[in-house]
Amino acid sequence: MSENPKKLNLKQRYKLLTRGLDWETTYQPMDKVFPFDTFEGIKIHDWDGWEDPFRLTMDAYWKYQAEKERKLYAVIDSFAQNNGHMGITDARYVNAIKILLTGVTSLEYAAHRGFSHVGRHLRGVGPRVACQMQAIDELRHAQTQIHTLSHYNRYFDGFHDWRHMYDRVWYLSVPKSFFDDAMTAGPFEFVTAISFSFEYVLTNLLFVPFMSGAAYNGDMATVTFGFSAQSDEARHMTLGLEVIKFMLEQDEANVPIVQRWIDKWFWRGYRLLSLVAMMMDYMLPKRVMSWAEAWEMYYEDAGAALFEDLERYGLRPPKYADIATKEKNRLSHEVWSIFYNYTHAAAFHTWSPEDNELDWLSEKYPDTFDKMYRPRFDYWREQAAAGNRFYNQALPQLCTTCQIPMGFTEPDDPTKICFRESVFKHERYHFCSDGCKDIFDWEPEKYVQSWLPVHEIFKGNCGGTDLKDVLKWYHLNDGVDNMDYEGSPDQRLWAEWTANRSKAAE
């Protein structure tokens, strides 16, 4: 015992407290203790080469996180006590956070379980601890989102059975299949998919629109959640970059494997984000920025810099990133149109954009909006005004990979729907894009298993043959959660509440 202990810096302390905890097992072979970290072909020669992306010991973790939780829950409590939902710009905004709860919260939870899997099954102690920290963080994000949005559930429709809907409702199979895909892959693909492609490359396109959208639209609870989660996200992004560098530095043979995963997960993530594109351009009463602007800022500029950096490892930018860029001026309009068609089967409302909103879209999309989309919305609005609000009664064909209805257009012809197909074991499969077709063709055995909601309805696995039966099976309150915002209970009650408030103010 020493009277004058040596001073340790954070890195040394972390290393001593953590890095030596594991050992080479001998009573059981290492390959049996860690059975999953070799089958993908990733070669790791030296697990100690792992650079800890953040050096957080549990004592510090509990301390910081508890402080953040105390502050966040104080805001959530005060939001509820003061009827914070009355401070939002307009009740149409609430539909954006219905998508957050039903479509994203379960992804946070899936990330929690997925990182637990990887946190147990990678054989190096460094990456394992980093993944475990992310595992528990993701549980935090799922639970704090539930608690933040719980208040909205008390006042608005569409939130009430969010997890049940995640397992069943057609468009929620888009996020679900995305995460199921990552979780059912090997551990290295999982971290590439989630930590790198999603958290590092694309997260600004998910997180920023929702949280800035909340801030712009007076949703103080959600924006506080966003700020509180931000420092966790920063940690997760650092992990994402470290994972990639670690794999690439360990063996040159890893490069093509990682490249293929980056190609796949870029496209998969991008297709998932098309729901966010629609949200940004159509669902926020007060807009933050357009999808095209966000794409330019967060992908074209930031992504270019990132991939320039990674070039020295032999990586190139993801395949089909150029297609995503070609689609930036049409993506949100195409997706909003799909949901406008099928909102009678969705747990949120759509509507005809108001004049000033159409003008905003014209301004943001000068080359495409007036030419291709505005006339469509004008027509739909006329029809709706005449009592013919259009609901598409036919079930849409879905892309086997991303599971979005096949409404996307040809990269070089925005007036023509894009169809691709592959034949596997005498069956024909359909895709919305070359990106989705490639993903299928690489692992057809995986994607033939897809639980495609429309197919399942036709197979009779979704409560019945009638739309009403299916909605019941979804736990969707027909005439309440679904249909146009115009005439919805949300709209009626919001009008009453705000009218009462104005009266009280007089």
Place this chain on the structure above:
Amino acid sequence: MTLDIKTSGVEPRRQTFANVARRLGADKPGSRYDEATLDVQPTENFHYRPLWDPKHELFDRSRTKIGMADWYAFRDPRQFYYGTYTIARARMMEAQEKNFKFVAKRNLLSSVDPAWLDKVRAYLIPLRHYEWGANMNNCLMTDYGYGTAITQATMFAATDRLGIAQMISRVGLMMDGNSGDSLGTAKEEWLHDSMWQGLRHMVEDSFVVDDWFEVLVAQNVAMDSIIHPLVFQTFDAIGINYGGAPVSLLNEFAVDWYADSRRWVDALLKVVAAESDSNRDQISEWIRTWQGRAQDAFKPISEHVLGDGAAQAMDVRILELHARLAKIGIEF
């Protein structure tokens, strides 16, 4: 007299989420624990089978021999979701940090009988690897387990065990003046010293068990119920005779943690055993197997510390476990 603050109230349309209301039997306010826990894990319509385990769905009830009609029959008596968990642990850690400071500032370890301190080093520091093993096992339960009520508790247990492994390491660093030598020695002993091989063998065997509930019983009941009370209570109590109170201060977190862990583990076993005879029998069988191994594995360490008193001390802990499990309807 109460103040009546006027607010422009709007009436809520429902009190809680539908899944919580179904479980509460009525639409009434759900607790934060309930809303953050119940039904949160997906249960059906998974898209693909895991490449790493094509026999199972992503979340699959058949990953354990234990059967439950409803895996949410268990509720954590501590009502831990992420927020309450981290806040509770931050409080414990704050107290523990004070203890570390108190001992370091006054250099209290120098007041402990050197022979005893050497013994503490010998029995305590290699246990950082045991705790790391417990971390891995609880992580596996979180991975393979079914239902958020259980898998969040195992997630918290996993980070708890990492925390305890790190705290034991800090005790080592206090002893070696931050050189890390004590940790290096402890790892050598864990890997090669015959005293530790039974324990390491058992821990490694637990790493290759596929049934997550068996891992839970093996780790959180059978192994822990021998090792934690012996080390942090029995050994500690003997240490008092050698001026070892400062060591107790350094171990306080582990003692409090074990009491806390027992609460949810016992509540879980009670619910699961009450579900069916086959569950009860299966748990008993697992406890018999792993408890027997844990006794044998820990015997050399216990003998090193307690000498002739080791057998009796072990018996006390075994009787304690019998009594504890009898209360929740499990015999072994």
